[in-house]
Amino acid sequence: xxxxxxxxxxxxxxxxxxxxxxxxxxxxxxxxxxxxxxxxxxxxxxxxxxxxxxxxxxxxxxxxxxxxxx
Numbered sequence: 801x802x803x804x805x806x807x808x809x810x811x812x813x814x815x816x817x818x819x820x821x822x823x824x825x826x827x828x829x830x831x832x833x834x835x836x837x838x839x840x841x842x843x844x845x846x847x848x849x850x851x852x853x854x855x856x857x858x859x860x861x862x863x864x865x866x867x868x869x870x
Contacts, residue, residue: 801857801866802864802865802866802867804819804866805869805870806854806868806869810851810853811851811852811868812848812849812850813833813838813840813845813847813848813849813850813851813858814826814848814849816858816866817848822860826848829848830848833846833848834846836860836861837862838858838860839858840852840857840858841856842859852868854869855869856868
């Protein structure tokens with residue numbers, strides 16, 4: 801599991817996808833969320849504005865596992 805450290809209270813899913821270099825802009829984010837399986841705390845997610853707080857987990861296509869920490 802990869803740990804992602806944030807300095808704010810939360811990060812949006814769209815910002816997160818940019819941070820891990822999976823997307824470069826809004827169009828990329830939308831396409832990723834439509835075609836990939838993105839789980840936030842083991843729940844399927846399609847909203848790029850979804851807030852990710854410390855201790856949340858994100859899984860992308862069952863391959864990339866990330867944990868948000870502060």
